[in-house]
Amino acid sequence: MLAQQAAKEILLKSTNGVLSLIDPVGEPYGVPVSYVYDGDSSIYFHSAAEGYKIDCVVANGDCSFCVIGQDLIMPEEFTSYFRSVIVKGKIHIVADKEEVEKGLMHLCDKYSPGVDPEQEISRCLRHVAVLRLDIETMTGKEAIELVRMRVKP
Numbered sequence: 001m002l003a004q005q006a007a008k009e010i011l012l013k014s015t016n017g018v019l020s021l022i023d024p025v026g027e028p029y030g031v032p033v034s035y036v037y038d039g040d041s042s043i044y045f046h047s048a049a050e051g052y053k054i055d056c057v058v059a060n061g062d063c064s065f066c067v068i069g070q071d072l073i074m075p076e077e078f079t080s081y082f083r084s085v086i087v088k089g090k091i092h093i094v095a096d097k098e099e100v101e102k103g104l105m106h107l108c109d110k111y112s113p114g115v116d117p118e119q120e121i122s123r124c125l126r127h128v129a130v131l132r133l134d135i136e137t138m139t140g141k142e143a144i145e146l147v148r149m150r151v152k153p
Contacts, residue, residue, distance in 0.1 A: 002140025007085045010069035010140065011037040015111070017067035019045065019133075021056035021091070029056050035065070036106040043087065043133040044094075044103035054093065057131060061090040065133060074145075081143045089136040093129050103130040 002010075020030040031053055036044050043065060047053050057063075070083040094100050101121060108117035 002083065002085070002142050004138065004140070006083075006142075007138050007140030008037070008039065010067055010083060010085045011043070011087070011138075012039060014067045014069050017065050019053075019091075020064045020066070021053065022060040022062060023052070023056045024059040026060075029053075034107070034111065036103070036110045038106065041135050043135065044106055045131040045133070046104065046107055047129045047131055049127050049129045054129060057091055057093060061092055062088075063091045063133060064088045070142075077145070079143065079145065081146050083140070083142040083146065085138060085140045087133065087135050087138050089134045091131055091133045094132050099132070100125070100130045103132065104128070 016032055016034050018030045019033045019035075020028060023029045029052070033045050038044070065087045066084065067087075068082065068084045070081065072081040074081060094103060104121045104124075105117060108115070108121065
């Protein structure tokens with residue numbers, strides 16, 4: 001297990017993960033996505049306003065989100081030195097216009113730092129949705145080899 005702060009750092013620094021949803025007929029659906037973590041209790045995603053991902057979110061807000069912060073393959077050891085985080089919670093479509101803009105601004109700050117996002121945000125507001133995952137649990141894991149390196153006798 002990773003300490004909570006280490007798990008948060010992975011969420012803050014990584015750029016993509018897999019959002020796992022439940023589709024309208026109860027089947028699992030995982031989709032790779034970019035995201036931004038607010039550093040506290042929410043993760044924001046952007047999406048087309050219509051489509052399968054939105055159908056899944058509307059049908060069932062239960063979800064998980066997995067981010068791999070490190071995956072160093074160690075062939076001679078038949079393993080990988082990994083660090084990952086799995087978040088579980090509820091996801092919904094953000095309805096509040098100010099929060100939509102806030103979520104988009106956070107995404108722009110993360111993926112386009114130093115670029116003025118105002119024109120892009122106003123251009124896409126009509127056809128983009130912002131999703132917010134409210135975190136209920138966060139679990140970080142790492143390879144036992146990494147744990148042993150940190151905790152040398």
